[in-house]
Amino acid sequence: MNPDILILAQETAHPSRFAEMVVEGLSLGTIYALLAVGFVIIFKATQVINFAHGALATMGAFLVASAATIIDVPGRWMPSAPDWLVWALSVLIAVIAMAGIGMLLERVFLRPMVGEELFAVAIVTLGLDIFLRNYTNDWIGPQPRPLGDPFGAEVVDLGWVSIAQTEIAQIVVALVAVGAIALFFQSRMGIAMRATAFDQEAARAQGISVGRVFSISWAIGAVLAAIAGIFISLFPRRAAGVDNTTAFFAFKAFPAIIIGGLDSVVGAIVGGLLVGFSEAAAGTYLTGVSFLGTGFAGIVPYLLMLLVLIVRPYGIFGTEEIRRV
């Protein structure tokens, strides 16, 4: 046997490669899961397929970059505050702004489409995606905009594998976000949202303000997308900051959603992690395989989606649509 291949095989089989893959998968998976959960919440509560989710992620990251570096909002008022506090406030400003933008978009562009065909509404969000993505990308410009975060490229060494500080932060934030959403579904508003998801008219008849549920769900979706967008634009993914490829990165959340099933929050999390791990595995173990060419890891999520759909047309956790004449 060719000794080069042996060395390659030994390197590939080394446990540190596997550990790296797990970290990478977890890191990618949580980003996709954050995007997917927001998407599914919007879909369940308002029956809108939101193609503009990637654009929302880009907007969120760009708002952080604006607040923290371009306009430097918190730093101007508190020149002596520590870096992390200034940045945390910038993120807070961006997140609140994104919640408002989410509500505004719903009110202006999607409220008039209530009751229309799902597909027509989906195309409206496709138009919204073109509009928002290009508008935001034009603001960002040709150069990436740094987010001004205090993490930098610091890594924590865990023996076989090193994990970036941002990745730890990201996993913690994702866990907190999922926990918060689980708690939210127990609250009064959360119950109203679940009722609306079940049957909009019946919920309205029970005195639930369906319009407010729509607003809140868009706010949640936009905030989750913004958080994902921020982590896409930090060190291990895009060290230089938010640029015009952020929206395309976020596109890979769509296979995650479909794999999990369009209307399942649990499915969104599972799908996100599955997509993240499969992409990381392909990136780790299949990069050197010559006949696959370049960029194979990037389409693994889509291939996985096609496979899952052949076996289960409604995703792993999605409810089968009952068809009546």
Place this chain on the structure above:
Amino acid sequence: MLYSSYEADQALMNTGPKKVILTLFLLFLAFIPLQMVEGIPDLIPGFDFLGNNDWLKLLSTACIFAIGALGLNVLTGLAGQVSLGHAFFMGLGAYTAAWLGAAPGPLAGIGLPMWIWLPAAGVVAAIVGVAVGPTAVRVRGLYLAFVTLGLVFVGEYIFRNWSTLTGGSQSGRTFPDFELRLWKEETPLVDFANDGTWFGVALSGEAKTYYLLVFLLVVFVLLAKNLQRTRAGRAFQSIRDRDIAAEIMGVNEFKYKLTAFGISSFYAGVAGALLASFVGRTIPERWDLFLSVQFIAIVLIGGAGVVTGTLLGSVFVITLPRIVQDFTGWLTEYVTEGNGVFVWLADLLVVTGEGDFGLINVQQGIGSGLSVSILNQVLYGLLIIGFLIFEPLGLYGIWLRIRNYWKGWPFTY
């Protein structure tokens, strides 16, 4: 409108004025390039600019996009299936054409004539469309949009990596010219790409390409129009309106959805081959999601399910960037040279110099505002949204309303 027979009701040209107007319109289309020829007067003053080579190119592009959009219209407008995968099938058609039609060289090509590579581009795309169809038919509604979305990304990856055929992302490849040969002889029978003389009239290459594409468009419009009147066309519409009800009435849903996929892919393949040959050197990234979205925009802005609407939509979407560009250019000139209150209002729209505020920016890197290309994209997005919210029938719906107004005049009903 009352008809005395079924044939009269189903006729393509069901009224007299339609025949007259259509004939006049076709004559007008044929006359556009002739206006540039020495010794031929302008037919309609004010429209002679259409005969310029760059406008002829725009109109040719619109013809190609109309052919592709007619295919998507069969799938989305008639059969009611959403597809984001149109760009993938166009790419398939383009590379089939390249393989069969391009001269042998470093990249794959066997130099067959156009009458082989153009239909073959459609057929290969249709075969692949029918092959992936079963997956697409099994999933329904919005899941289908995502399957076809995946198809675009997978296709782009394949095109990028198959560099012996596609030339790869760096350089791309050239495609066969529009030339009609019987077989591989030296001089083509009819050359559509270069300047030359037809029937004693000196025509530019652009004008000849334009004639070829208008002719192809007319052929494909007739095919699409006729499809609506066939058994298959009616089956598509019944599936769109209520799939289960259609199945109960005896429409084989699986078969007709596959057929719709095949037909739509055929149109896409032909349009892809034409577009690649028309543009020239093309990289694999040309066949991306945005191209698919452009076709969806054409079908929706024009009016889903209506052939006339698709044609209107193509012309609108393709000429919009040019119109926006010309308009901003005119506006900038107006603002810098004129004066008065309207200038002040127009100044809010364009950026004319350092530090000026405006919505549109024609100069790069000065002041705020959107560049013209970004503005076009933003307009696409807003137009799709606007038409879906306010006029779901699209441009065709607006035309219907105008027509009915005059038909009923002086009554409003």
